[in-house]
Amino acid sequence: MDTLVKPESQTVYIRPSSLTDVSMHYCPGCTHGIAHRLIAEVMDEMEIREQTIGVAPVGCSVFAYNYFNCDFVEAAHGRAPAMATGVKRVLPDRIVFTYQGDGDLASIGMGEIMHAAGRGENISVFFLNNAIYGMTGGQMAPTTLPGQKTTSSPDGRDVESMGFPLRMSEVISKMEGASYVVRRSLHDPKNIRLAKKAIRTAFEAQRRGMGFSMVELLSTCPTNWGITPVESLTWLEQHMLPVYPIDDFKVHPGLVGLKF
């Protein structure tokens, strides 16, 4: 006869101490929550929560400072890399990161991101690309796909009159000041694990003083894409990956083979 043995309980999932214990305002199925959690888990693992200063953008993640349990400042639209520069130049021993969406980073903040990368500013940038403006209600972004319908491209993005999607990781990886530029995606568990590793590598690059690091994270926006959360994951895979391939665009030789 088998005896019923109560298995020893094992904790498999806890809130990282680098996240605050509040509910996030993000829509169901949005991947901002995943990105926040990955960054927080890495901060916990590296034990850098008390040394880290985050810079929030304007967009859906404008309230990121409510969710991270570390010091934070909130920038003007697109200016997070400039603000992060100001923080880092005064406090060079702190870990400084920006968290920016595609409208913030690739449209209004194009000047600031390019020059921060060009200077090799020793900050880390987490760039959430969901190919649309979320907070203002689904307008065309610089990363909107050709033909993609938005509230300001109602017949689909016509590249003849509205231009082409911008591939920021590819562009920024050409900068001598950049140490680590990669694109990852948040549409399935395997890619989420790879994204976390990239976030860790970006922080490691900063900690080693290697200069500018950026992780582009392909993200979903079910609300403004007008589809369900599950359909969004598939849509990302089918439509975004061909335009925005997951790749390592630049990796400083000192980061190759790092174990953590």
Place this chain on the structure above:
Amino acid sequence: MTRELLEGNFAMAEAAVRAGVEAYFGYPITPQTEILEWMSHRMPELGRAFLQAESEVAAVNMVYGAACTGARVMTSSSSPGVSLMMEGLSYIAGTELPVVMIDVMRGGPGLGNIAPAQADYNQIVHGGGHGDYHPIVLAPANVQEAIDLTVTAFDLAEQYRSIVVVLADGCIGQMMEPAELPEMRPVKTARPNWAVTGAVGRKARSLSSIYIKPEDEEVANLRMLDTWFRVQEQEIRFKEYYLDDAEIVVMGFGTAGRIALSAVRAARAEGIKAGLFRPITLSPFPSERVFQIAQKAKSFLVTEMNSGMMLDDVRLAAKSRLPIEFYGRMGGMTPFPEEILAEIRRMSTEILSSDGNGRLRWRNRMQPSNN
């Protein structure tokens, strides 16, 4: 310390260094570029932060970030560059951070030219950026005052968690005259209890200009307004010359005020009872004092290097039927003392109108000329 022959821009930059500025971010623009140039070697030499930003937009946002750490920070620019900084200044005001900005004004609007002007008065004194806030604005009339007010600016900025603008012009920035620099102050190491420095052994902090609930924004607006009332009560600064028995009181700030002093002295030599009132704080404006002077004087002559921007504040403050005349030069032109003297002479003999149309009468008399 001894008096040295100093250029205004270098003098203001070095004054900021000696006041303990820890970070400078700027962008080249004439006629203030010497400030940036001075900082580019002086700050690294002292182990302090200097960065030439890619634009004034970036510079002011770097200042915003650095100010969040509680450090003494500054930027400098000139009129078109200051326009670009307005976004950042509004955010800095909304976050209630201490920041010093030097504006070395030039002719405008638009690209204008690089000659001295005072036409940023409305933009700076009456806010500039969006939203409800008041910067403290200090107007130097000579290199010594530019030095002293730059030092004062840092202290006021920290005392009130406010933007303080040193509103100079191309004359002040470019001219050389004897002046004395202050002693080097030690850089402060203590950080205020609101500063974002990394949450070492304390609860995490954040700094933001966002108050998503209007109820909260109104509370913040009222707090900033209360701070402003304290500034108005405690920080009014001005200079008076020959006002005891003055019948014609000339009013001008900065370079225009300095030139007017020569005209007032010449008028006195001719037996005309003229005096000069020179506001140093343009914001808060010395309205109470202007009101008192208006009770005794027979007339005012406001003189500026713009079309009469401070004139409106003087009229508001005077609350009087006293005749207020205006004389201005615009577009980068600087008045000669003789031009202001001619106005004083005219006012001493003519019957003056109290109709409030001094600006229009000036325009009708005004003939552009080469200086």
